[in-house]
Amino acid sequence: MRLHPTFAAYIGRQFLIWWLSAFLILVALIALFDTIENLRQTASRADTSALDAVAMMAFKLPHLAQEAIPFTILFGGMMALWRLSRHQEFIVARSAGISAWEFLLPALFLCLAIGTIMATIYSPFASAMLLRYEQLENRHSAGKSSLAAISGDGLWFRQILPEGHYVLHASGINPTNMTLERVIVFRIGKNNRFISRIDAKMATLGDKKWHLKNVRTTGPETPLRRQEQVQIPTDLTGENIQDSFAKPETMSFWALPGFIDVLEKAGFSGLRHRIYWYSLIAGPFLLCAMTLFAAAFTLRPQRRGGATTIVTLGVATGFIIYFASDVVYALGLSARLPPLLAACSPAAIGCLLGTGILFHLEDG
Numbered sequence: 001m002r003l004h005p006t007f008a009a010y011i012g013r014q015f016l017i018w019w020l021s022a023f024l025i026l027v028a029l030i031a032l033f034d035t036i037e038n039l040r041q042t043a044s045r046a047d048t049s050a051l052d053a054v055a056m057m058a059f060k061l062p063h064l065a066q067e068a069i070p071f072t073i074l075f076g077g078m079m080a081l082w083r084l085s086r087h088q089e090f091i092v093a094r095s096a097g098i099s100a101w102e103f104l105l106p107a108l109f110l111c112l113a114i115g116t117i118m119a120t121i122y123s124p125f126a127s128a129m130l131l132r133y134e135q136l137e138n139r140h141s142a143g144k145s146s147l148a149a150i151s152g153d154g155l156w157f158r159q160i161l162p163e164g165h166y167v168l169h170a171s172g173i174n175p176t177n178m179t180l181e182r183v184i185v186f187r188i189g190k191n192n193r194f195i196s197r198i199d200a201k202m203a204t205l206g207d208k209k210w211h212l213k214n215v216r217t218t219g220p221e222t223p224l225r226r227q228e229q230v231q232i233p234t235d236l237t238g239e240n241i242q243d244s245f246a247k248p249e250t251m252s253f254w255a256l257p258g259f260i261d262v263l264e265k266a267g268f269s270g271l272r273h274r275i276y277w278y279s280l281i282a283g284p285f286l287l288c289a290m291t292l293f294a295a296a297f298t299l300r301p302q303r304r305g306g307a308t309t310i311v312t313l314g315v316a317t318g319f320i321i322y323f324a325s326d327v328v329y330a331l332g333l334s335a336r337l338p339p340l341l342a343a344c345s346p347a348a349i350g351c352l353l354g355t356g357i358l359f360h361l362e363d364g
Contacts, residue, residue, distance in 0.1 A: 007093070012106035014084065019076030019114075026072050027065045031057060034064065052136070059133035062126035063249060069118060071318045073287045077107060077294030078314050085298055100299055100362045107291050115284025123280055124252035131250040148236070148245055150259075150266055155180070159234050164189040166232065168210070170203065175267040178205035178241070183212060185232065195219060198230065205241075210234055248276035271339060275332045278343030286347035292354025293317050296361065321346060 038053035170180035196219035200212035332342025
């Protein structure tokens with residue numbers, strides 16, 4: 001029997017209402033606890049006010065909300081389906097010849113739509129907000145004194161020094177021995193006054209120093225000076241240079257493929273960014289898996305105390321999926337699993353398990 005559009009719209013509306021309710025409640029709790037944590041961390045800093053802590057929470061909240069969407073789908077789906085089952089609506093639908101799969105189709109289509117919007121529209125917004133949050137965090141806390149960025153034109157490093165800062169640009173890099181090619185350094189004083197420009201054919205990373213070779217130094221009202229070698233301080237190491245690049249969570253879904261290509265052409269590993277990009281693509285299917293689990297817990301005859309059991313099973317399932325996703329992600333980062341498998345396996349396994357449980361409940 002084909003699912004009637006009116007009944008499908010009713011099921012979809014119930015699912016959407018309960019999901020939005022769970023989403024707003026969880027986001028409100030996250031905002032509350034994150035604000036308290038920001039206030040605790042910044043309480044000892046005289047240059048940081050309570051308004052700054054709230055602003056940091058507001059910039060970080062979209063990313064935290066994005067991370068919480070799979071769990072709100074699980075809890076909202078459980079409450080919606082539990083209500084329909086408790087009011088015998090599922091039994092009436094079954095008596096009319098509607099199977100559990102037809103009953104779930106509207107919810108599954110909504111999950112695919114929510115997941116697609118989350119990856120393609122909401123994720124770029126959350127990434128931009130998270131980037132702004134990290135900038136505020138570095139300003140109001142003991143942040144990094146060095147920053148790094150990579151683009152198609154080369155690499156950029158910014159190093160803060162007691163007497164000011166400098167910006168270093170290199171056209172190429174050999175990550176094996178951390179050697180930079182065609183280096184330009186702009187030295188800036190404390191009052192943002194330009195001090196000098198240093199051009200070098202090559203720079204090698206040493207112990208808290210860049211060793212520049214074949215150096216030419218120029219500055220305002222200063223004649224050109226040639227030197228065989230110059231050293232400038234840095235707190236970067238070979239291990240943390242790549243960690244100084246933009247985190248995958250701070251980059252748009254649409255910008256990630258190009259950044260991965262630039263990163264790998266420069267000789268760095270784009271594994272972390274690639275896994276994150278694949279996980280965004282697999283996001284809609286993870287939401288479908290959550291809906292299947294919600295149906296497995298709720299589309300059965302209700303007994304006394306059933307609500308407590310449903311909530312317990314839902315919370316346990318959420319923790320298990322979260323823990324399993326972290327384990328698989330770590331295996332992917334350590335190159336023990338291919339990036340595509342590491343990113344997609346939680347969604348694939350969840351869909352298979354949820355489908356298997358529903359087959360058992362539906363067909364015995």
